[in-house]
Amino acid sequence: MLNVEERVTTWRAEARLGSTLSEEELDELEGHLRDRVDAQVASGLDSGVAWEGAVARLGEVAPIDTEYSKVRMPNRVRDRLVWMLAGYVLFGGIQQVARLVATFAAGPGFPTEFGDAWAHVGLLSIHALVLTGLVVVALRGAVKGGRPRQEPGSSSNWRGRLHGKRWPAAAMGAASLLIFLTSALAIDYGQWWATALHAGASRALGLTNFWLDLFEIAFAPALAIAAIFLIWRSVERTVAAS
């Protein structure tokens, strides 16, 4: 007599390891397996045969996971985009609020440099948070690793395959850290580039300062966000295709 509970536990553990399915999604699939086994056993089938049949009819978890990923994907894209935009708005907001608070609190005659210094508090806080987060991501990937690796060829899901490896998390953390540090350094020299851009654009295109400022404030960051988004999508597609 087959111990169905034991089989269900093993099936669930394997499904959890080889997929990105949530506990609720696994609950639903597990319930389905149980329903089919119960029905087959009630019709007189041996529990072992009923179990094997139910698992076969349910299908492999990897393709199911892939289908679920397709359903979830637009949400993920939207969520990430929203967070990127929110981060940018928060970043700009903190800078402006810090500058205003410093200027009004100090009153007339207060050195404007101090206001600028306060404005940088927001910037530095964000830098510190990002830096800490990236270090944690890189270390977690390098030290703890991910979930155990699934057998090669048993899954068509690239996320499932990546879960078992330590290097992706470590590499992504390290690469992001490198990009962040490089861009943080570039901020210090960014003013020179901005000045050069202003001068070049105003001479070449005849743009007034208003339009140049508008470009810097609105379009340049929007383009940067779009570029990051497109790079991320292409990387994801490349990995999925491989």
Place this chain on the structure above:
Amino acid sequence: MSSKELVAASTRPLLLAVLSQGESYGYAIINKVHDLSGGHLQWTDGMLYPVLHRLEKEGLIRSRWVKSEVGRRRRYYELTDDGRVAVTEERLRWKSVDLALRKAWRLAAC
């Protein structure tokens, strides 16, 4: 046995049609479709659930967890108002396909 493409294309209207008869859960829906098709439509059971979740995301159905008489949690799905409209639209679409095929076959038989 139906072709893979036909099974895929008919999944959505079938699910909506089955749920238009009242709320149901995955295993019961598959059995219902199996019975309705006389066993000709064979779905891979697990593939049903992502489709149900897609329909839910589109707002055509909604779900709730219910404890069964044997104490097992089951996720029941039912049509929303938009889902009822979608059933009507699907019915019209498939009727026109059916009509066109019948006419074509009749002409071919002549």
